[in-house]
Amino acid sequence: xxxxxxLPEPRPAGEKGRRARSIDEFAVGDRVSVRxxxxxxxxxxxxxxxxxxxxxxxDDGYARRSRFGRRVVHGMLTASLFTRLIGMxxxxxxxxxxxxxxxxxxxxxxxxxxxxxxxxxxxxRARRRMTLATTVTRAxxxxxxxx
Amino acid sequence: xxxxxxLPEPRPAGEKGRRARSIDEFAVGDRVSVRxxxxxxxxxxxxxxxxxxxxxxxDDGYARRSRFGRRVVHGMLTASLFTRLIGMxxxxxxxxxxxxxxxxxxxxxxxxxxxxxxxxxxxxRARRRMTLATTVTRAxxxxxxxx
Numbered sequence: 165x166x167x168x169x170x171l172p173e174p175r176p177a178g179e180k181g182r183r184a185r186s187i188d189e190f191a192v193g194d195r196v197s198v199r200x201x202x203x204x205x206x207x208x209x210x211x212x213x214x215x216x217x218x219x220x221x222x223d224d225g226y227a228r229r230s231r232f233g234r235r236v237v238h239g240m241l242t243a244s245l246f247t248r249l250i251g252m253x254x255x256x257x258x259x260x261x262x263x264x265x266x267x268x269x270x271x272x273x274x275x276x277x278x279x280x281x282x283x284x285x286x287x288x289r290a291r292r293r294m295t296l297a298t299t300v301t302r303a304x305x306x307x308x309x310x311x
Numbered sequence: 312x313x314x315x316x317x318l319p320e321p322r323p324a325g326e327k328g329r330r331a332r333s334i335d336e337f338a339v340g341d342r343v344s345v346r347x348x349x350x351x352x353x354x355x356x357x358x359x360x361x362x363x364x365x366x367x368x369x370d371d372g373y374a375r376r377s378r379f380g381r382r383v384v385h386g387m388l389t390a391s392l393f394t395r396l397i398g399m400x401x402x403x404x405x406x407x408x409x410x411x412x413x414x415x416x417x418x419x420x421x422x423x424x425x426x427x428x429x430x431x432x433x434x435x436r437a438r439r440r441m442t443l444a445t446t447v448t449r450a451x452x453x454x455x456x457x458x
Contacts (some may be wrong), residue, residue, distance in 0.1 A: 198362075206360060213356055214391035215345075218398035218406070239408050240387065240394040244361035247387040251365035259365070261386045263414040268407075 166246060166264045166282070166296040166311055184258025187292050195283040196253045198245060202237040207274050210241040221274075232271050239268040242309050245280035246298045254282050255294060264298070270308045277303050313393060313411045313429070313443040313458055331405025334439050342430040343401040345392060349384040354421050357388040368421075379418050386415040389456050392427035393445045401429050402441060411445070417455045424450050 211217050219226035220236050227235040243266050250259055272278050278300050286295040300309040358364050366373035367383050374382040390413050397406055419425055425447050433442040447456040 209356065209360055210391070213353060213360070213388070215395035216391070216398040219404065221398075238394055238398075239411070240391050241360070244357070244363070244387050247385055248362035251363040251368075251385075257366065261415050263412075264386070265410075265412045267410040 166250065166261070166298050185255060187255075187287065187289055187294065190255060190284055190287060190294060192284050192287060194254060195281060196249050197279055197281040198249060199277055199279045200245060201275060201277045202241060202272065203275055207235070207237055207241065210238050210244075214238065214240065216240075232273075235274040236271040237274055239266065239272075239309065242272045242278065242300050243311070245278075245300060246282060246311065249280060249282040250296065250298075254284070254296070262293070265311045267310045268308070269310055270302065270306045272300070272302060272308045278308060280309075313397065313408070313445045332402060334402075334434065334436055334441065337402060337431055337434060337441060339431050339434060341401060342428060343396050344426055344428040345396060346424055346426045347392060348424045349388060349419065349421060351421055354382070354384055354388065357385050357391075361385065361387065363387075379420075382421040384419040384421055386413065386419075386456065389419045389425065389447050390458070392425075392447060393429060393458065396427060396429040397443065397445075401431070401443070409440070412458045414457045415455070416457055417449065417453045419447070419449060419455045425455060426450075427456075 207221055211222055216238060220230060220232065221238055222235070224235060227233070243264070246264060247261065250261060280300045283297045284294055285297045298311040299307055302308050354368055358369055363385060367377060367379065368385055369382070371382060374380070393411060394408065397408060427447045430444045431441055432444045445458040446454055449455050
């Protein structure tokens with residue numbers, strides 16, 4: 165689950181369609197999604213950026229001998245799909261990201277496609293806050309990240 | 312708060328000091344930390360990787376006119392310090408990251424130093440699970456991410 169607060173500021177003139185949307189323009193059930201494959205280059209870039217070079221993510225031989233059998237995408241990299249959807253689409257521009265709960269329920273393997281979905285589950289118009297359900301699902305239908 | 316499960320597998324021979332630690336080697340109060348500055352290059356790399364090009368992160372002019380006055384590091388990038396500490400140090404090698412709760416309590420600005428701390432708060436030896444307190448604090452002492 166995730167909490168965000170869409171703010172109506174600032175709205176530069178002449179950028180039609182890119183302004184921050186008011187909380188009144190959203191409804192429970194609004195939903196956006198994105199599909200993505202985290203390939204080797206993405207996983208290595210995230211390892212560099214985060215400093216997390218855990219062998220399960222970056223070492224084929226180690227991963228093969230582990231219970232997973234294959235290299236696993238960093239959970240936090242998979243979860244970065246949420247920041248993209250929330251920061252860019254729903255609620256998008258002007259959002260203040262207040263929090264995110266993450267449960268890593270199944271591994272996402274390097275090179276496999278996943279789909280992230282963000283859906284509005286509650287709107288508190290008085291406090292100008294929205295609650296979003298956030299899920300990443302693997303191609304086999306298994307939920308990998310639930311928040 | 313974060314949950315992890317250190318697994319005693321696999322332990323390649325001849326890699327002294329790099330093997331996965333058993334859960335019996337950890338104690339409540341064990342603590343690791345790291346200091347980091349997220350500079351412009353790191354924020355742009357994360358924007359590329361996640362697809363989150365929200366102006367608050369990447370556009371100086373927009374950020375200046377916003378309530379924050381400066382560009383803000385993606386919350387999820389700041390939180391990547393946890394995956395580094397958890398994946399590499401505590402519990403480190405062999406860890407399965409089960410979940411992470413994140414509250415973004417204050418903005419982290421591009422170029423400012425922060426400190427991430429991970430501390431063991433509970434150990435369930437029967438289920439082989441550890442609970443960790445995870446915090447990122449700004450140089451002015453304000454907590455920025457609490458989990």
